[in-house]
Amino acid sequence: xxxxxxxxxxxxxxxxxxxxxxxxxxxxxxxxxxxxxxxxxxxxxxxxxxxxxxxxxxxxxxxxxxxxxxxxxxxxxxxxxxxxxxxxxxxxxxxxxxxxxxxxxxxxxxxxxxxxxxxxxxxxxxxxxxxxxxxxxxxxxxxxxxxxxxxxxxxxxxxxxxxxxxxxxxxxxxxxxxxxxxxxxxxxxxxxxxxxxxxxxxxxxxxxxxxxxxxxxxxxxxxxxxxxxxxxxxxxxxxxxxxxxxxxxxxxxxxxxxxxxxxxxxxxxxxxxxxxxxxxxxxxxxxxxxxxxxxxxxxxxxxxxxxxxxxxxxxxxxxxxxxxxxxxxxxxxxxxxxxxxxxx
Amino acid sequence: xxxxxxxxxxxxxxxxxxxxxxxxxxxxxxxxxxxxxxxxxxxxxxxxxxxxxxxxxxxxxxxxxxxxxxxxxxxxxxxxxxxxxxxxxxxxxxxxxxxxxxxxxxxxxxxxxxxxxxxxxxxxxxxxxxxxxxxxxxxxxxxxxxxxxxxxxxxxxxxxxxxxxxxxxxxxxxx
Ligand code: SF4
Ligand code: SF4
Numbered sequence: 001x002x003x004x005x006x007x008x009x010x011x012x013x014x015x016x017x018x019x020x021x022x023x024x025x026x027x028x029x030x031x032x033x034x035x036x037x038x039x040x041x042x043x044x045x046x047x048x049x050x051x052x053x054x055x056x057x058x059x060x061x062x063x064x065x066x067x068x069x070x071x072x073x074x075x076x077x078x079x080x081x082x083x084x085x086x087x088x089x090x091x092x093x094x095x096x097x098x099x100x101x102x103x104x105x106x107x108x109x110x111x112x113x114x115x116x117x118x119x120x121x122x123x124x125x126x127x128x129x130x131x132x133x134x135x136x137x138x139x140x141x142x143x144x145x146x147x148x149x150x151x152x153x154x155x156x157x158x159x160x161x162x163x164x165x166x167x168x169x170x171x172x173x174x175x176x177x178x179x180x181x182x183x184x185x186x187x188x189x190x191x192x193x194x195x196x197x198x199x200x201x202x203x204x205x206x207x208x209x210x211x212x213x214x215x216x217x218x219x220x221x222x223x224x225x226x227x228x229x230x231x232x233x234x235x236x237x238x239x240x241x242x243x244x245x246x247x248x249x250x251x252x253x254x255x256x257x258x259x260x261x262x263x264x265x266x267x268x269x270x271x272x273x274x275x276x277x278x279x280x281x282x283x284x285x286x287x288x289x290x291x292x293x294x295x296x297x298x299x300x301x302x303x304x305x306x307x308x309x310x311x312x313x314x315x316x317x318x319x320x321x322x323x324x325x326x327x328x329x330x331x332x333x334x335x336x337x338x339x340x341x342x343x344x
Numbered sequence: 345x346x347x348x349x350x351x352x353x354x355x356x357x358x359x360x361x362x363x364x365x366x367x368x369x370x371x372x373x374x375x376x377x378x379x380x381x382x383x384x385x386x387x388x389x390x391x392x393x394x395x396x397x398x399x400x401x402x403x404x405x406x407x408x409x410x411x412x413x414x415x416x417x418x419x420x421x422x423x424x425x426x427x428x429x430x431x432x433x434x435x436x437x438x439x440x441x442x443x444x445x446x447x448x449x450x451x452x453x454x455x456x457x458x459x460x461x462x463x464x465x466x467x468x469x470x471x472x473x474x475x476x477x478x479x480x481x482x483x484x485x486x487x488x489x490x491x492x493x494x495x496x497x498x499x500x501x502x503x504x505x506x507x508x509x510x511x512x513x514x515x516x517x518x519x
Contacts, residue, residue, distance in 0.1 A: 054364065054365045054366075055364045055365055056364075057364065057368055057369070057370055057371040058371065059370055059372045059374070298358065298362075302357050302358055302360070302361035303354070303357070
């Protein structure tokens with residue numbers, strides 16, 4: 001009995017120490033982790049809707065409370081939470097219910113490896129880049145599975161489209177990432193950022209950055225490449241059968257978490273993360289990532305959707321050569337010692 | 345397609361988007377606080393002058409979705425049979441044929457268009473009701489029970505009619 005009480009006291013003491021000294025629990029739960037991400041998600045949903053409205057001469061969310069209706073995402077969430085959950089008869093029940101949760105986990109997992117500054121990183125890992133990219137790559141598989149588990153025509157078409165699209169952008173994405181890893185001679189995000197000390201990789205490897213950026217937008221499934229969920233063609237595509245809170249979870253994981261994670265990945269890999277590093281390093285990372293997110297959300301307001309054939313052609317004809325040329329240039333530059341340090 | 349040209353075009357469209365983000369006026373009105381001044385001839389809620397109606401039933405015959413039913417009321421000097429139109433706004437498509445075909449100018453359309461109700465039966469308007477609507481439009485909202493949500497949150501404003509800014513691109517005309 002005493003032992004249990006002692007244990008609880010020790011745990012509470014540890015938690016207090018941890019939260020006040022920015023330990024791992026603080027990082028996972030508060031700042032780069034859950035709480036921060038969800039607050040950011042609310043702001044992003046509101047910003048996206050408001051911005052699209054402004055560009056299209058509308059007003060956007062207004063009535064839901066707060067200045068300019070900023071509480072709209074919370075209202076939406078409450079609405080989703082109270083809606084009826086409908087599971088289609090023909091669906092693969094277990095997969096159908098499990099997949100939204102799996103998708104949220106997979107979409108949020110890379111946050112653990114993303115550094116906000118040298119110390120503000122949930123799980124410091126010498127192979128962070130590989131892990132993050134692996135989780136990012138896993139997502140289209142979930143889309144395919146969702147389409148298959150829903151057992152509906154539109155959902156299945158959406159899933160197949162996601163798989164087809166992935167065939168296009170996956171290689172350029174990995175080749176571009178390889179350029180970064182080669183130039184910094186590490187898969188560790190902290191090392192990657194620190195090897196961008198004089199010049200960002202976006203400036204020394206512009207071709208790779210461009211290829212990665214386009215592949216990244218396709219991976220997020222955002223306009224102009226939101227081919228798997230093309231609303232006007234196949235309803236909501238791969239998650240058309242979902243209702244209520246499961247739909248809400250998919251919106252968060254597929255629309256927001258991927259946007260956030262990949263923008264942060266781009267910031268860390270190409271835009272120098274927290275460099276130049278004076279002041280509050282976390283703020284630098286955040287501002288850069290936010291600008292990238294803003295840009296990608298802005299695409300939605302101005303661009304139409306590409307056809308899937310156009311996209312896959314572009315990926316194989318233009319992005320893949322671009323990323324390979326970038327890799328060769330980086331390879332040559334490492335031999336000349338351009339990226340500093342010991343030659344390989 | 346030339347990728348460089350495509351890139352430049354994309355950047356151009358982004359710049360246009362940024363311009364719209366800040367400079368262009370909003371087209372949406374904060375209804376019901378802000379209202380448009382509707383042009384004459386707007387087809388909305390109907391209004392019947394019972395003393396002009398002769399019960400000829402031409403309105404009912406001309407109504408494409410058969411929204412009009414002739415109902416019996418007390419006869420008037422002009423309307424010996426005592427037949428008057430009852431309009432079911434569940435069916436009405438606001439085509440204006442009844443108004444157009446009425447030989448005695450007894451039916452008219454008003455610029456009232458916010459006819460939302462909680463109960464569909466409230467959209468069936470008998471002739472006495474159609475007669476009262478013009479002098480006292482508020483009875484519409486009392487009758488339908490929708491006046492509760494009409495508490496204004498902003499200062500009431502009237503916007504100029506958007507019909508003057510028609511165009512393929514739906515942009516205000518700048519001179
Ligand atoms: S406006 Fe058209 S649809 Fe409506 S009652 Fe008159 S004729 Fe019928
Ligand atoms: S409203 Fe006009 S058309 Fe209809 S019955 Fe009366 S007079 Fe005839």
